[in-house]
Amino acid sequence: MLSTSPFWWEDSGKLELPAENALPAEVDVLVVGAGLTGLSAARTLAKAGKQVLVLDSGIPGSGASSRNGGMIGGGHRLSIKETISRYGLQTAVSVLRESHIDSNDFAKSLMAEEAIDCDYAESGRFRAFWRDAEYNPAARELERLQKLIPVEAEMLPASRQREEVATDVYKGGIVYRDHGGINPAKWVTGIQRAALRCGALVQGNTAVENLRREGNHWLVGSARGNIKSGSVLMATNGYTPSNFSHLVRRLIPVPSYLIATETLGAERVKRLFPNQRMIVETRDRHCYYRPSPDGTRVVFGGRTAMIKVPGAFAEHGLRGLLGGIFPELKDVAFTHSWSGITGMTFDFLPNVGRVGGVWHALGYSGSGNQMAPYLGHKAALQILGDPAGETAFTQTDFPTRWWHRGFPWFLPFADVVYRFKDGLNNLRRLA
Numbered sequence: 001m002l003s004t005s006p007f008w009w010e011d012s013g014k015l016e017l018p019a020e021n022a023l024p025a026e027v028d029v030l031v032v033g034a035g036l037t038g039l040s041a042a043r044t045l046a047k048a049g050k051q052v053l054v055l056d057s058g059i060p061g062s063g064a065s066s067r068n069g070g071m072i073g074g075g076h077r078l079s080i081k082e083t084i085s086r087y088g089l090q091t092a093v094s095v096l097r098e099s100h101i102d103s104n105d106f107a108k109s110l111m112a113e114e115a116i117d118c119d120y121a122e123s124g125r126f127r128a129f130w131r132d133a134e135y136n137p138a139a140r141e142l143e144r145l146q147k148l149i150p151v152e153a154e155m156l157p158a159s160r161q162r163e164e165v166a167t168d169v170y171k172g173g174i175v176y177r178d179h180g181g182i183n184p185a186k187w188v189t190g191i192q193r194a195a196l197r198c199g200a201l202v203q204g205n206t207a208v209e210n211l212r213r214e215g216n217h218w219l220v221g222s223a224r225g226n227i228k229s230g231s232v233l234m235a236t237n238g239y240t241p242s243n244f245s246h247l248v249r250r251l252i253p254v255p256s257y258l259i260a261t262e263t264l265g266a267e268r269v270k271r272l273f274p275n276q277r278m279i280v281e282t283r284d285r286h287c288y289y290r291p292s293p294d295g296t297r298v299v300f301g302g303r304t305a306m307i308k309v310p311g312a313f314a315e316h317g318l319r320g321l322l323g324g325i326f327p328e329l330k331d332v333a334f335t336h337s338w339s340g341i342t343g344m345t346f347d348f349l350p351n352v353g354r355v356g357g358v359w360h361a362l363g364y365s366g367s368g369n370q371m372a373p374y375l376g377h378k379a380a381l382q383i384l385g386d387p388a389g390e391t392a393f394t395q396t397d398f399p400t401r402w403w404h405r406g407f408p409w410f411l412p413f414a415d416v417v418y419r420f421k422d423g424l425n426n427l428r429r430l431a
C-alpha cells in the first residue's frame with residue numbers, strides 16, 4: 001500500500017515528540033518552529049546558558065526539515081553578477097562563501113560534535129543541464145565562482161554524462177564533489193536531541209497564535225497559554241502563518257512533491273547512479289532525485305505543480321517525469337508519496353534579522369539542509385549579541401512585492417507560466 005508519509009520517517013528516521021511538560025511562565029528566548037533552523041538556534045542559545053522554549057504546531061521536525069530530498073550542499077540560485085550588482089562585491093563574496101563553505105563546515109562540525117548519525121555520505125551532486133545553450137555560460141559562471149572562493153566542482157560534458165547518470169536527456173552538467181546525501185528526518189531529530197541535551201525545552205502540538213509587546217518583553221500567545229519571553233525567533237519558513245504579515249509578504253510557500261520507488265536492488269540503482277550522486281536539473285519545474293541511503297531505491301522529487309494538488313495527480317506527474325529520464329522505471333511501484341512546503345523568497349536568498357523587534361531566520365528557497373542549521377545558529381548568536389553572529393544574510397534585502405499581501409494568489413498563474421516555459425525549452429532543445 002502507498003504510504004503518504006515521507007520515506008525518511010521509517011525506522012530510525014522516526015520523528016520524536018518530546019513528552020508534554022508544563023510550559024514555563026517566562027523564558028529568555030521563545031523559538032517558533034522546531035525544524036532545522038529553530039532547533040539549531042535553540043541548541044546554540046541553550047549552550048550559552050539561556051532558557052529556551054521551542055514550540056511547534058505539529059511534531060517537531062515534521063515541516064520541510066524531514067520531508068525534503070535529503071540532499072546537502074552549498075550554493076544558491078542567484079547568479080554571481082546579479083548578487084554583486086545587488087549587494088556589492090564584498091557582501092556578494094560573503095554570500096557565496098557562507099552558502100558554499102561556512103555552512104558546509106558548520107553542518108559537518110555539528111554532525112561530528114553531536115555524533116548525529118543521519119546516513120551522511122559525501123557522494124557529490126550532479127547539476128544536469130536541460131539545454132545545450134546552458135553549458136558555456138555555466139562553465140564561465142563556475143570559473144568566476146572558483147576565482148572568488150574555493151569550490152570543489154567541475155564541468156562534465158554531455159559526452160561523459162553517463163558516468164554520473166544513466167540517461168541521455170541532459171546536456172552535460174556540473175559535478176559538485178563536497179555535496180552529499182542524508183536522511184533528513186535523522187538530521188533534524190539529531191539536532192533536536194542535541195538541543196534537548198543542551199537544556200532547551202521543545203514542545204510539539206503547541207501552535208504560537210500571536211505575539212504582543214509588553215514593556216521590555218514579549219507576551220507569546222500559544223495553544224497552551226501565554227508565555228513571557230525576552231526575545232522571539234520565527235523559524236517557520238514555508239509554514240509561516242498568515243498573521244505574521246511582515247514575513248508572509250516576503251515568502252512564497254511553494255509545495256514540492258516526492259516519491260520513493262519500491263526496492264529496485266543495489267545493482268540496478270548503481271547502474272542508474274554509477275557514483276551514487278544526488279541529481280538536480282535545471283528545468284524550470286525541476287526534478288531532483290537520488291539513490292536511497294542504502295542504495296536500493298530511487299527517491300524522486302519534482303515541482304509537478306506549484307500549488308497544492310491531490311496525491312494521485314502528483315504521483316502521475318512524477319511518474320511521467322521519472323519515466324522520461326529513466327524509461328525502464330516508468331512502471332515501477334511507488335511505496336511512498338509525500339509533499340512539503342518550501343519557503344521561497346523574491347531574491348532566492350534566505351534572510352536573518354529582526355523586524356519590529358521579532359527575530360527571523362528563513363527563506364531557504366529549497367536549499368536548507370545546510371543553510372538552515374547554519375543560519376539558525378547565526379540568528380541565535382545575534383540574539384546573544386555575539387559579534388560572531390554577523391552574516392551576509394542580514395545585509396541582503398529580504399524584498400517583498402506590492403502585489404504580495406500575504407496570500408499567494410499568484411501561484412496558479414506562476415504554475416501556468418512555468419509549464420509554458422518548460423514547453424518552450426523543450427521546443428528549443430529540438431531546434
Ligand SMILES: Cc1cc2nc3c(=O)[nH]c(=O)nc-3n(C[C@H](O)[C@H](O)[C@H](O)COP(=O)(O)OP(=O)(O)OC[C@H]3O[C@@H](n4cnc5c(N)ncnc54)[C@H](O)[C@@H]3O)c2cc1C
Nearest residue numbers: 033035036037057063064065068069071208340364368369
Ligand atoms: C519537498 C522538499 C524538498 C526539499 N529538498 C531539499 C533538499 O534536498 N536539500 C536541501 O538542502 N533543502 C531541501 N528543501 C528545503 C529544506 O527542507 C528547508 O529549507 C528546511 O527544512 C527549512 O527548515 P526550517 O526549520 O526553517 O523550516 P521547517 O522545517 O519547514 O519548519 C518550520 C516549522 O514551523 C512550524 N510552525 C509553523 N507555524 C507555527 C506556529 N504558528 N507555531 C508553532 N510552530 C509553527 C511548522 O510546524 C514546522 O515544523 C526541500 C524542501 C521541501 C519542502
